[in-house]
Amino acid sequence: MANIMIQRGSKGEYVFYLPKRDLEDGIVSMEFDTPEKWGGEIKLNNGGCYYIEPQPAPARLPISLRAKRLDAAE
C-alpha cells in the first residue's frame, strides 16, 4: 500500500501523484467514476496501474488516499 494523491489537472483530468517516489502522472482511466462509486482500478499514462478502494466520490480534490500497486511501470 502506498500513500497517493489524486488531483485535477489544468484540463480537468485526474492527475495521480505518488509523493514517495515523486511520481506525477495523468490518469487515463478510472474504473468507477460516478458520485456514488468512485475509484477502483486506475491506469496511469506511464502504464502503471493502481487500485483504490471504491468509495463515494470525494467532495473536492486533491485528496490523499491509500492505494495498492497492481502493476508499476519502469
Added chain:
Amino acid sequence: MSALTREESEALIQEVLEVYPEKAKKDRAKHLAVNDKSIEQSKKCITSNRKSLPGVMTIRGCAYAGSKGVVWGPIKDMIHISHGPVGCGQYSRAGRRNYYVGTTGVNTFGTMNFTSDFQEKDIVFGGDKKLAKVMVEIEGLFPLNKGISIQSECPIGLIGDDIEAVAKKTAVETGKPVVPVRCEGFRGVSQSLGHHIANDAIRDWVLPRREGKAFEGTPYDVAVIGDYNIGGDAWSSRILLEEMGLRVVAQWSGDGTIAEMEKTPYVKVNLIHCYRSMNYIARHMEEKYNIPWMEYNFFGPTKVAESLRAIAALFDDKIKEGAERVIAKYQPLMQAVIDKYKPRLQGKRVMLYVGGLRPRHVIGAYEDLGMEVVGTGYEFGHGDDYDRTIKDMGNATLLYDDVTGFEFEEFVKRVKPDLVGSGIKEKFIFQKMGVPFRQMHSWDYSGPYHGYDGFAIFARDMDMTLNNPCWGKMQAPWLKKAEPEEAKKAA
C-alpha cells in the same frame, strides 16, 4: 558555429559515452538526450532522479543541503542548528546569498552558523544531551530568536538519536517552536529529497500552529513560495505583485519569518516560483486548506508579463487592471534595456546546467536578449521538471540529467557555446578553457535577476561576461601569429 543537427547531437552523446565501461555507459545513456518537442512525456527520452554513478564527478548536494541550505536556512528569525559535526554547516555557510533585513545576531540569524559540533564521544554516547544544552545556550545568548530548527547531519541518523523527543521537551520549556528535521545527508539521491523532508517538517510542525486563530484577511492575499531571495530576488518580485494590488502575506523562505509561514494557510493563492523545492507543501495546502497554487516565472520581461497576467486571471478586474498597469509602466524601461544589450548579445548561444527551476525558467530571459539556449540540464530534477522543460527548449538541443564533469566539458568543447551558466565548481574549469561563464546558482555575486528590475541587471551581467575583453587575451602575446598588414593599418 551553427547549431548542431539532431544527428550530430546524437553522435556527440554516443562519442562522449564511449569512454565509460559497459555498465556505466548503459546507465549514463539514459540521462542524456536530444530534445524533441513532440514528446509529451519526458520519461520516454530521459531518466532522472536516480543515484549518481560511483566514480564520476557529480555536482549534486545532499539532503541536508536541501533542507538546511535551501528551504529552512533563509527563514531569518529562526536559528537553524546544524546538528552533527561542524563541517557541513561551516563549509556551506551563507553560500547562497539569501538576503534579508534585520540585525544579524540580534533578531535575525541568516548568515550565522550554529552547530552542535559533534565529537567522538557524542557519536559513542549519543548527542541528545548536548543538543538540549545547545538549545538552552541559544535561548540565553539570542533571546530574540523566534524558534529553532534542528537540521540533522549524517551521523544523527546513523547513531539513531531521538531528536524529536528533545525538540518536544525544549519546545515546552521555551514556549517557542522547535522543529526536528530528519534531513540526514545520506537520505535520497540528491538534495531533492532534503527539500521534500523539509516541506514535510513545515507541514507537521509549523503550519498547524495558528490553525483556528483569527486572521484579518483580504481577498487579495497571496504567498510567494519557493523564492529564496538570492541577491534580492524575492524583493524585486514582491514589489510587482504589490504594485498590481495583491497583498503578499508570506515569503517562503527568502527574507521570510516563521510568523509568515504560519499565516500562509489563510492566503487565497500560493504562487510558486521554485516548483522543485516547494511543490510538496503547495499540494498539501491545496488539499488541506483548499488553496489553489500556480507556477509563475519572473525571468525576462516576456515571461514576467505572461505570469503577471496569469496571476491576475485568478482575481477580479481590479487586479487585472493592476497587472496591465504594471506591465505598461515597465514596458518602456525594458525596451530600453533590450535596445541597449540585444545588439551586443544577439545570436549568442548558451549552455546551462543548474538546479531547481532555472534550467527552464531562465530560457525566456535569454530569448528576450536574442540569445539561444542550446543545452540544459538539472542537477536534481525529476520527471515532471523535464516534462516542463521539453516544451521550452528548441528541437535538437541537448538535455543532460545529473551531468558528470567529464560529459559537461566534452559537450562544451564540441557545442562551443558563447556562454556557460552553471555553478562555482564548474566556473574555473570553463574560464580556463576560455569560455565565458556565469555562476547561475547565486548569480555570481550579483542579482537580483527576478522581475523587471532583475532583468536589467541580468542583461548587464550577461553582456559584461560575454563581451569582456579578457576572452581575446587567452593566448600569450608571443604565441600569437603576426597580424596581417592590412589589419594593422586599419587599426
